[in-house]
Amino acid sequence: MVPVSYYLILSGILFTIGTVGILVRRNALVIFMSIEVMLNAVNLTFLAAGRYLNSLDGQVIVLLVLTVAAAEVAVGLALIVAIFRSRGTTDVDEVNLLKW
């Protein structure tokens, strides 16, 4: 039996990877993927905790989170497509009209 803390640590690492991905990558799509990694790290936490607590709540929540993530994908991709159409790039560093 793998202790729950392993799962939590793993999810923490995943979450951090997602975060760092957002900070270091310039492609909007990759950033977007990193966010998905973060959400999945959270999902892992829920699942592990639910399993550990012997509660179904965790799994139910994961389903909800997946739904939300799906919705985010829809909106996010649409936005990125719109940006790509008008600017021909998905490099977020070139999306820089609004500042100061």
Next chain:
Amino acid sequence: MLYQAWIIPILPLLGAATNAFLGARLGKRFVSLVACGTVGLAFWGSAWVFADLTRLPAGERLAMLPMYQWISAGDFQVNFALQVDPLSAVMLLVVSGVSFLIHVYSTGYMAEDRGYARYFTYLNLFVFSMLLLVTANNFLVLYVGWELVGLCSYLLIGFWYERKAAADAGKKAFIVNRVGDLGFALGVMLIFVTFGSLDYQDVFAGAPQMLAVGSVTATTITLLLFVGATGKSAQIPLYVWLPDAMEGPTPVSALIHAATMVTAGVYMVARTHALFELAPFSLSVVATIGAVTAFYAATIALVQADIKRMLAYSTISQLGYMFLAVGVGAYAAGIFHLTTHAFFKALLFLGAGSVMHALGGETNMLKMGGLRLKLPVTYWAFVVGALAISGFPGLSGFFSKDAILWQAFASPRGGIALWAMGLATGALTAFYALRAVFLTFHGESRLTWEAERHVHEPPSSMALPLGLLAALAALGGYLGLPHILGGSDALGSFLAPVFLDQANTALETQAPGNELGLMGLAVLAAFLGMGLAWYFYLARPEAPGALARRLGGLYALLANKYYVDEIYGGLVVQPLVALAHFLGEGFEIAVIDGVVNGVGRTVAASGAWLRRLQTGFVRNYALSIFLGAVIVLGYFLFR
């Protein structure tokens, strides 16, 4: 009339108000009628009051006239109240009398001036203020009169406001007087704090009980009051305004800067003698300042070419005499000299005014000469005045000056030194008085041809006051004819109740021979001065120049009035102005404004700088969130 005496000061006030509002519309005749009329009535009232007082027993010659509740704040309760007693009565007479004569004189002197109504408004206002000053029943009313005469002096010195010198002189007079007034006001405050009242009666009655002789409080109060007196009465160190004040019309100089206002300090010291008696140190300060001023101013007068300035220094010197008198406890003698001085100095000024009138405003004696034939009336009047001030035996100045010298010598507060300075001053006085006569009226005419043609005797409105004042200057001395010459010292005994508590008993113990002997010395000194004047200015007209060259340094010192104006300028005025410039143009902008604007600018600048953090790069924003999260988590984990 005694208890209606408040009408006396009110009359000129009404005159002033009438002329102020209606004068410009109603013409010169009306103005002069109102102005002279009200002052004449005031004189008549004063005489009436005087008569009423003499009818009362000597101990009961005091009438108090509370008028209305004036200022009240907590236990500070001051009424607007007047009083009449022998001292006030004498002052009333002198002030209203001389004022009346000078008003009449002014109707001639100022006849052509376009500010006629304004002039008489100020003049009447002055008479009101001066009468208020001498009839005040408490220190605050005294102070009001004190300041108001200063105001009138300011207005009248600067009467010809278009002349910068006149406006400057007025301002200087007011400000220097304010310096003195500051001391006076502090003295009044200390009186209130000490006695809980400002009424003369409370203060004078309470003083001996509440303050020990020589106590610090008494000394402080009196010295502060005396600071006021040095300002108003032009004594060292605050005399500097008076010579400049000659920029005013000459009748004003006669009235305010010779006969009345400047003597307010003497009156005040006499009035508050009950306090001064408790402060021997203050008295000796008064006497010393008086004697030194008398001598000092006389030396300056020796070399003045401007007749009015010469008279101004003479006034300072004579006022010094009066302070010498009151400083040695000879209050009655001081008042006596005040009175005679009012006569002869007013006479001298009016005489000088006549000369100026005749010469179209010329005041430089070096440009006159030989006028005695052309202006006989003026000449004789001026001669009487000059002899009186010189102490020519039998004329008024002789008696009053002699009374002072004698008491300065004999009084326990006096001494040889004070007397000697007085005596020397007497010689100097005789010298410069006669010098003025000789330079102006004798010798060759140094007039321009143009001026010569216009010389004319003054109109009767001016000549009449001259004559009357000449009579008074000649005969005024008999008011206080000393016992030793068979007189009764009428003035002294009339004033005695006021100064009763300070009967100078020591004098009685002196041998009568001393008094006569000293009198002789004084006469000798006067004649010495006159003789020297004759020698220098009639017999050897080239001598003064030679002497001036021989004693170049001394002459320059005197001619430049010991450089006192320059010293004050360098020590007080310029540093103050420099400080003001520094504060107003440097400190105010750099520090006071700078700090506030600096805060504003800093905020704005940090705004402009901080907005740069908003780079527009979304990854930087994410980084910010990430760092924030790290900090928040760090706080929670390591709290």
Next chain:
Amino acid sequence: MDFVVPTVDLGSIAPALLVLATALLVLVGELFTAPGRKGALAVLALLGVAGATAKSFLLWGQSETAFGGMVALDNYGLFFGLIFLIALGMTVLLSVRYLDQMDMDHGEYYVLLLLATFGMMLMASGTDLIVIFLGLEILSLSLYVLAGFARTDLRAQEAALKYFLLGAFSSGFLLYGAALTYAATGTTNLARIVGFLAQAGVAGNPLLWIAVGLLMVGFGFKVATVPFQMWVPDVYQGAPTPVTAFMSVGAKAAGFAGFLRVFLYAFPALSVDWTWLLAALAVLTMTLGNVVAIAQGDIKRMLAYSSIAHAGYLLVAMASNSQAGVSAVLFYLVAYAFTNLGAFAVVVYLARQGQEALELSDYAGLGSRAPLVALAMTTFMVSLAGVPPTAGFVAKFYLFGAAVEAGLVWLAVIGVLNSVISAYYYLRLIVIMYMREPSALLALAESTVGAIFKI
């Protein structure tokens, strides 16, 4: 394992459901309205707002929980609901002409607004971290789209993208916080968290602390506290003005609804620690918002920074961690809603044919061109600055009162000094309107007052 079917009490979220139903109706109605006639949908939306508002008043005073304790019907939620409805109603009113003028009159706009409001209301009445998260996501997703509603406008696209990326990023934090809370306490239900924390000796669990910190980051993003505020200026500037107005009021209020509910209700046991952090964040937020607002030349951006500053003020009240603090926040939000919406309303009102009066200099001379509009704007600015006798003053009075009562005098002092800084840029607009000559650009001829301004 027993499976208990939770009681479904739709009545307790009736106002939210009404909004949702309206959204669906408008969505359907969109199909049947010709282009250019979309104003009818606005009327429909307004009807929904009115209905929800009425329902909220009817429910006022009731107190119950529903959906197995995941949602609560209480005055707190209803009050926030009313704020959202006000924001929604006014935004709809503002939008009709604006959409027309800006040529983006699509019915989905109203649907998204309604859905966002639904999310907000869910957030305010949720008593379970997951419900709050769901509400937040509904709200956010709608707003992402709304922010980029001007599809062809580069700035709007950029705003939407930034908002989206950062929003998703931060909701990851929030969700992770919820997950760790779940891991630490075994529940995501606020009431049960309270119960769990009431036990002795659990407060030291680092997992719980990390959870609290992550939740704070997540909510901090929504309400825009420093250093999670970076998105605000860009998004506010880029989004269509009515959407900005809606965000600045509704989204912020919703953020605070969740923030307050979670922290003051669920985590008071830990308050000693988080109040200090909040106080520190409050200082940073107020100061940065106000100081940078001074340097702005674009009115929307200025108002964005101003809204950051206002979040800081609200944090002051929240840091007092008291009933008075909560009341102060509620009152403040109402006052803020009206004034801020009013200010944006003026901006919207001045928009003409694809042109907006966005530069501060565009307002020069407004005082003589349109005195009443200028007067209204003056009132809003004065109120935002918190000068009596305006609502903004009373709100600040409550707010700083709460802080002083809680002993945070220093925080109140910093707060009031900040309101002085803020007065500078609010006043500057007044200066421009009244004391400067009009610029040629927007020398509008007419000065009639068409829109409804609330004072």
Next chain:
Amino acid sequence: MNQLGFPLLSAIVYLPLAGAAAVLAVDGRNPALVKATAFLFSSLTLLASLPLYLFFQADTAAMQFVEKVPWVESLGINYQMGIDGISLWLVLLTTFLSAIAILSSWSAITTRAKEYYAVMLVLETGMIGVFVATDLFLFYVFWEAMLIPMYLLIGIWGGPSRIYAAVKFFLYTMAGGVLMLVGILALYFINHAVTGVYTFDLLELRKLNLDFWAQLWLFLAFSVAFAIKVPMFPFHTWLPDAHVEAPTAGSVLLAGVLLKMGTYGFVRFSLPLFPAAARELSSIIAALAIIGIVYGALVSLVQEDVKKLVAYSSVSHLGFVMLGLFAFNSQGVQGGILQMINHGLSTGALFLIVGMLYERRHTRMIADFGGLWKAIPLFSMALLVVSLASIGLPGLNGFVGEFLILVGAFRHDWLWAAFGATGVILSAVYMLWMLQRMVFGELKSQQNQGLRDLSAREVLVLAPIIVLIFLIGVYPWPFLKPMEASTQALLAEVKSKGQVLVLDGIQAEGIPMARQDLYR
């Protein structure tokens, strides 16, 4: 409580506001109508305020004409107004000067006259409200609310750098005000902690006996607001700018009334609420007051702009007022209050006169004038009289106030009086020098020769002030008498209170309690 049975104070406060509405309602194209309406309402207010004096009971220190209506009961906020001997004259001064100021604007204001008069009237409401409010919340509302109309007045109708001046004025005074707000709140909660009652009622709060350190901090919080308003050195930087840039009427009200709010605040709030702190800090405040007296006078001396000169002279004069107030005796306090009135009259008149000159000549530089007496004697006469009043010449109003203040200061510490009195000399210096350069001397400039003298309306504006200047100087008793009872009560309060330390264990954060033993 209320001797009239009629909410007179409210009527006085809101009458101008109604006037503002009326002004906005009338046809703006008819300027005469606008002016007449504004003047009508301001003079109605003046008339309505006269009964305050007529029915005033001078023998009691209690609040009179009291109105008290619960406003926000849950917070203990009352709509509560009342006046006593301290505020009576300030209210009258406000109504008086407002009417004068409106009358004086007749020809000076040509742009946006309608808005101008409305703003003036709103300002009047705010000013009166400050003086009559006896509930701290209400007071604060008026206090801050009044900033806006003044801000607009300076900013819209002011001189060239009006915006800078207006913003500086607003922000600086607001900065002080908000600190007071924190102070008010702290006081409110401390009071609740001690008594269990939530109230903003000044009269209730005055019963509170605070611990010294609490008093100190609260005193500072309140006093910063007041000191900025006074303005005391070194908080005066807003004043010259605001004065110089404001339109004449604005300057008149600024100098005449607004500055008095600061000193009034000290008497009404700082002294009775925190007497121990006030006593403890009195020497510092007196020192600042004296510095202000001398500093203001010296800076006035070097001003080129006559309006700025008058502005700095206000710093000096208000220094006198503060000196009197912190002498803690009836002479000082009564003198201080009277001097507030005096300063309102004489400085108000000076600003009016300068404004009249500016209207004619469009310059205020002293160097541009000279010899005015010859061209416009009536004008010059008025300037002379008012200047003399300002430098405290006996027989005019300034003397009575200044002298009482100095007596009071002397009683407290003779050095105060000695240093303070140097201001009397310096005031003569700068005023007379100004007179000399403007009124006296040669009439050089061509432009000055053609000036016209005062018009009938201008005489009407100045005459009432000058009459009062004389009246107070000659017969100040009726002005001093009504303040007597209130002053005595105030002094008794200041002297007796603050000896006992309450606040058992009550601790407001940020108020350090540890060092209270130092004071015992």
